[in-house]
Amino acid sequence: xxxxxxxxxxxxxxxxxxxxxxxxxxxxxxxxxxxxxxxxxxxxxxxxxxxxxxxxxxxxxxxxxxxxxxxxxxxxxxxxxxxxxxxxxxxxxxxxxxxxxxxxxxxxxxxxxxxxxx
Amino acid sequence: xxxxxxxxxxxxxxxxxxxxxxxxxxxxxxxxxxxxxxxxxxxxxxxxxxxxxxxxxxxxxxxxxxxxxxxxxxxxxxxxxxxxxxxxxxxxxxxxxxxxxxxxxxxxxxx
Numbered sequence: 001x002x003x004x005x006x007x008x009x010x011x012x013x014x015x016x017x018x019x020x021x022x023x024x025x026x027x028x029x030x031x032x033x034x035x036x037x038x039x040x041x042x043x044x045x046x047x048x049x050x051x052x053x054x055x056x057x058x059x060x061x062x063x064x065x066x067x068x069x070x071x072x073x074x075x076x077x078x079x080x081x082x083x084x085x086x087x088x089x090x091x092x093x094x095x096x097x098x099x100x101x102x103x104x105x106x107x108x109x110x111x112x113x114x115x116x117x118x
Numbered sequence: 119x120x121x122x123x124x125x126x127x128x129x130x131x132x133x134x135x136x137x138x139x140x141x142x143x144x145x146x147x148x149x150x151x152x153x154x155x156x157x158x159x160x161x162x163x164x165x166x167x168x169x170x171x172x173x174x175x176x177x178x179x180x181x182x183x184x185x186x187x188x189x190x191x192x193x194x195x196x197x198x199x200x201x202x203x204x205x206x207x208x209x210x211x212x213x214x215x216x217x218x219x220x221x222x223x224x225x226x227x228x229x
Contacts (some may be wrong), residue, residue, distance in 0.1 A: 035218075037164075044121070044223040045164065045207050047158070062215050095163055103156035104211035104218065107175065109163040 002026040004110035008074050009118050010030055019082040020113050022096030029077035030054035033099040035106055036070060036081050041091040051079060080093045086117045122147065122208055122221035129227040131166055135196040138174045138224045140191060140208030148189035152211035155184055155193045166208075168193060188218070203228040
């Protein structure tokens with residue numbers, strides 16, 4: 001069974017750093033892209049970027065480029081999203097999702113992580 | 119690049135059919151057959167309902183269908199059920215640095 005299990009909710013102060021995780025299981029982690037999607041409170045979905053764990057190739061949304069860093073650790077089938085310095089406007093739910101290589105949709109999603117910056 | 123345009127809300131009675139539109143441009147929806155649709159219930163993660171314009175993943179009800187014409191795509195839900203009440207998002211590949219775009223979302227209310 002394909003599963004993407006994300007780390008728990010976070011409460012941080014502005015200026016702090018944060019790394020959230022997304023652990024994959026039930027499939028070959030290096031054969032699919034992992035994407036990150038932001039959902040601000042009461043708002044819609046925003047695509048942030050994708051990473052291919054096999055070689056860590058990334059594609060960033062222009063809206064988020066330079067704001068966050070995506071990474072992946074093949075040895076433990078886990079993808080990460082990292083902020084150096086959080087802002088209050090980073091308060092949102094962050095989802096990871098699996099994207100088949102060569103396709104342009106997300107077929108499995110993590111449960112989401114609520115990040116609160118205050 | 120701007121988000122794809124969806125109506126803020128639609129509604130229908132049980133058993134009826136509804137259609138949700140998703141309007142893009144000749145650079146995204148109109149250029150590629152890579153439109154997908156997601157269902158999101160409150161407090162839950164999105165769920166893939168349609169990919170590549172009109173394909174249903176295994177396990178998704180045949181009551182859900184979708185199509186595309188020009189720069190606009192649409193999702194139709196027939197035989198509305200109470201469990202269909204949710205937010206629906208369209209998405210399209212753009213082929214540019216923006217890569218993927220989502221629509222603003224449409225709240226479906228089953229009356």
